[in-house]
Structure formats: C-alpha cells, structure tokens
Amino acid sequence: MSISEAVPAGPQTQAKDQTTPENDQLFRRLMETRRVSLDLAAPLSDEDQVVQANPDASPTKWHLAHITWFFEAFVLRSFLPGYRVYDEKFEYCFNSYYDTVGERQPRDKRGLMTRPSAAEVRSYRAYVDEALERMFTDVDLSDEALALVELGINHEQQHQELLLTDILALFSDEPLKPAYREAKMGVAADAPGELTWTSFDGGIHEFGHGGDGFFYDNEGPRHEELIRPFKLANRCITNKEWIAFIEDGGYETSTLWLSDGWSRVSRKGWKGPLYWDEAEGGFMQMTLLGYRPVDPAAPVTHISFFEADAFARWAGKRLPSEFEWELAAEDLPVKGRTLGADHLRPMPADPKANGLQQMYGDVWEWTASAYLPYPGFKPAVGAVGEYNGKFMCNQFVLKGGSCATPEGHIRKTYRNFFYPFQRWQFTGLRLAADI
Template structure:
C-alpha cells in the first residue's frame, strides 16, 4: 500500500473514533492522564506538520504558528508548550478550527505524498508518524471512556463497540523450558526503538496461564476482602489503596448488592466470563499474591507468546521499563519518543481490543506507571 493510502486510512480512523462524540465531549479533561479528544486531533496533526511538512515540503505555510505551543506534547527540543494539566482549559482553538487544521494538513500531506518518498530517513519519519497516530487512536478510546464513564449519567459511547470483542475460554497452563531465549524485534518492518536490540536472556522453567483472569475470578478476590488485607499488596500499592479509597477495579459499581461495570455501551451488569479490565499493576500483583502465583516477566511473556491467547488486553508484567542492551536514542526531538520515559514504569505486553492491528506484535513494549488503570489492562498469572 502506498504511503498516501496508508496516511489517509490512518487519519480517517482517528476521525471515525470521534464521530459519535458531542461537541461538549471534545474538551473535557477529568484528570491529568486524560487528554481531551480535541487535543489528540490537534496533536497528531501537529506531528505531521512539524516533523514532515515543515522540514521537507518546500513552500509549506504553517497553519497557525501558535499551534506549536498548543499541541506540542513533551518535546523539549521543539519549544514551550501548554502543560499537560491545562489541556482541558483550551476552549480555543475550537473543535471546528481543529478539524479545519486537520483538513489543511491532510491536503498538504496528500500533495506531498502524491510522489513516493525516496530517502530512507523520510520513509522512517512517515512510518513513525502513522504509528504515532495509531497510538493516539488507542489513547482516544481510553480517554473517551474515562470522560463518559465519569459522567454521572453514564452515557453510552456506542451500543456496538470494540469491547464486544472480549472473549472467554477455559484456561490451561503453557510451559516454557529452562534455557536461553532471544528477546526483541528481529524483522525488517516498522518497530519502535524500545523493541531493539534483539538479545539473549536466560529463563527458568515456568508455566503461564493461556487465558487472562476473568471478572468472576477477580470478584472473588474483592468479595473475600482482598482490598482490605495488606498482606497481598506492595507497600506502595497499599498506600495507593488507602489514600484513594480503592475497593474494586475502575468502572466497577456495586448497586443493590450486585456488581455493574461501565463500558462503552453504558452501565451494565458485570459479565463474569469476560477478562477483568482496568486494573493497575498494584491490583494485578495483589491478585496474583492472593492466588499464590505471580505476574510474568516481559521476557517470560515473549518466550511463551506463541502458546498464549493474547490481544484482548494489555498485560502487566513484573518487568521494569528499561533499555535493552545497545539501545540508543535517536538524535534531536524524536529521541525523546521513548528513551526518556525509562524510569519508574512497568512494562505491559500484548495488545488490546483498542490496539491497531499493525501494533499487535509480541515484541511490542507498552509502559505505564504502576498506579494507572484507565487503559485496557488485564492480568495473566504464572507459577
């Protein structure tokens, strides 16, 4: 597929995700980790304007010079920016103006991509831009759900939605033998820099559950007082539970003695057979302790991936987010993409129902702080 066709398809998917929103939904920022949908639309457009059009498209005129300040996310090398906590204060530019911005950049990119790029460097930048927007598409699912799920009316997003792809099956244990395994990306297609370099690790023999922990299994942990017993929790996790009055996964609501869960189709009775979703690392680790098991390391997960059913939810691992041997950051602003976040975070492996198909590879390394749970995150156990 040509770069132009790829570009147009990716851009259309982003606007499709937002197509059922009301104007008021575009500007809400309930918490710091949630960005308003309007900001995602602008930021992904800014990325192509800043890294592709401005340096490579002769004669390109920037749509609005102020948008660099508004839509820069964390690139220190690009200049000053609106701090993350203030993205919800941006009543201007309006939603309509942001869509005009997207149309303006899309027209310029269509002209630019009417001829296939020749340099490998430019091809890599375009691929990065496409994959970057696909990452923001997944973030849009998280953020839209959080915005609507914290509205006291619990409005549905769409009756037909990606969460209906959750499936359940009976779990068995998959074994990996003791030995040396090669970890990391080894192909010739696109990957993020944090998947490099491929390297060898030594693993002990372990068994991983082929399926994710279900709602019914986790409900038993909740009902038996798992959130009230410190012995299952990391000290930091126990502080998090008590300081934030946590008593169940995100979006769970106890109504008249029964558990309900807010999903993209609205507030409904908890489905016991579905995988438990929206849990933090602290919760995942505490549940594993309660079961007398543990979470896999990211290396165990990758070594066993071909035997596992994965792709419904991102899966917490015991591994800290650290560079692989030989990792190096790219020069300039794009070197800020992954490397500077390699501290105080945990790796999640797999993919989720919100993940672009092209991102579903067993070497993909997602990463979040251990207290976060607004993403589509689940639990796999090891013994």
C-alpha cells in the same frame, strides 16, 4: 525500520520523477489512519471533545490536533518545500512532551483550551492532509521522510487507543453515564473454564525486534536473556475470579500488597477495578457501551500493576516477565480481538479452545518487568529521540494490546508502559508460575 532511523536529514527539494508501489501503499495507509481518527471522534459532540477527564487523559480535540501537529512539525516542515504552517500558535498548544521543540501547554491543563475550537481542529487536519498528499505527489521523498511518515502512522494509532480510553474516563464521570456507542445489555453465555497451564523450558533466548518492518526503538536491540523454566496460564484472569479476590478481602489485606500499592489502596479507597460499582445483585461497570452489568466471564480490566501483583500473590502465583511473555508468544500468530473486531470491550476466552488464548487483544497484560532500556539501547538523535527513552523510569511493561488497539499496530516485541498506579487503560493480567 526503527524510530532511531527516523531522523530528518534536512529539507528535501528534489522533484518527483515517478511514484513507487511502496510509496503508494504507504500513502494509502497514512490516509486510512487519518480517516480512522475522525471516524472514532464522529460519535462525539464538539462539547465532548473539549473536556479533560483527569491529568492522565487528554481531550479528544487535543488528540486530533496533536497527531496532526506531529506530521506538520516533523514531516511537512522538513520535506515539503514551501510549506506554510497552519498556525504558529498550535505548536505551543499541541506539542506533547518534546522539550527540544519548545514550551507547551501543561498536560494537566489541556482541557482549558476552548480555543482553537473542535471545528478549527478539523480544518487544521484537512489542511495538513492536503499538504501530505501534495508532498507524496510532488516530492521525491528520502528514506528519512518515509521513515518519519511510518512513525507518524504508528504514533496516530497510539492516540486512537488513547482517544477511546480517555473518552471512557470522561463519560464515567458524567452524571448521565452516556455510552460512546449503544449496545444491548448482556453477559457471556459460557464461562471460559478453569485455568490450564503451558510449560516452557528455561535457557538463554534472544529477545527484542530483529526482523523487517517498523518497530519502536525501545523494542531493541535484540539481545540475550536467561529464562528459568516457567508455566503460563492459558487465558487472562476473569471478572468472576476478580470478584472472588474482592470477596476474600483482597482489598483489605495489607500483606498481599506492595507498600506503595497498599498506600494507594488506603489513600484512594480502592474497593475494586476502576469503573466498578457494587450494586444490588452484583457489580456494575462503566464501559464504552454504557453502564452495564459486569460480565463474569470476560477478562478483568482497568486494574493497576499494584492490583495485578496483589491478585497474583493471593492466587499463589506471580506475573510473568516481559521476556517470558514474549517467549510464550514466539510461535503464535499476531491475531486477536483488537479494535477491528469492534467489540469495544474485552471478550471471554473460548471454553473449547486449547493452548494459549488472548495473547493479543482484549486487555493489555501487566508484566513484572520494569520498563528499562535493553542492553545497547541508544535513543535517536533530536526530538524523535524523546519518544520512548526518557520515560524509562518507575514504569512497568505491558504486552499484547487490547480491544482498543488499532489493527496492525501490535506485535510480539511491542512494549507498552505505564506507571504502576495507572488503570484508566484496558489493562488486565495473566498468571505465571515457576516450575
């Protein structure tokens, strides 16, 4: 089931005769996903949930309300007969980028909405959750309705990761540098060792989602790409290796950088990854676990595409394409240290393991691929068609998920995308090279 299949066919009024195991399972997943969002917000005060850290980030309160509005606007209004909207004004407040729906609060001014309060947003969530339960109980839901619920679950999981990265951005600017969750200081006892390489043959291979289960429309259609022989590093680049890049003048050598990247470095005064500070005896880093020493063995994170590309050039290598990454992941289990591992930070690779590590979880991996449509791509009709397609310009693809990606959300064909200068997400890199 893709996002392109999730198009409402109009109000569904047929009474429900009986439930199905599939629908029961979907409802349980829906309610579990809704609960996780509240659990993630639980350590935060209401004051924490109102502030917007920067134009790329959103307040926690806004995330909780927006993903609730999504279910109200696209599911309940169409598929629950007699549903009464909680508050008509919320559509302006919590619409994100759906131009076909209507006007909305500017993204960079979401933090100005002190009303509705965080408490009222929680009431809004409870109201919509009750309506969703009533819909599953009372209505014989169409395939279109079920597809939109599945889309809503995945959409909420995306915002769960954003909630965490956005609160990290906020806390990093707080004078007290509070921790989202307290944890003991410390770094890894064992370094992951030198990079090793896995080689892959060239040829024409198929890419994109071609199986069962949910996927976003930007993951298809399945199509062929020509791949030349290449090799891929066994793990992500570490903080120790990044410090070597810094100490060798990486941020001061213009020839390592793309023109736009060097302009950004010069204009913004970048000296290292986001949230890093140089301190006596080493580097410190703001994390969800508080302000702590940089772990030399852990994957470097909070770097832009520009920085990843410059490091690869400094190392005499390059970034992989999204198709090389996907080919390398072909036979690997979709398993890694994502949100369910509860580390809330990237962790070191296993120095005793063989083969490719950290392909899933820990950090999103920048690729050299521009975020563009696959051959034959067509966005869905209507508002849900605005979900991915209209952003296919001036951005780059990332693969693999991070330590903040919810369990079960990631897959081999998943295409995350950000602008090349953005680095507030858990973004890192893995090197590739030609053979």
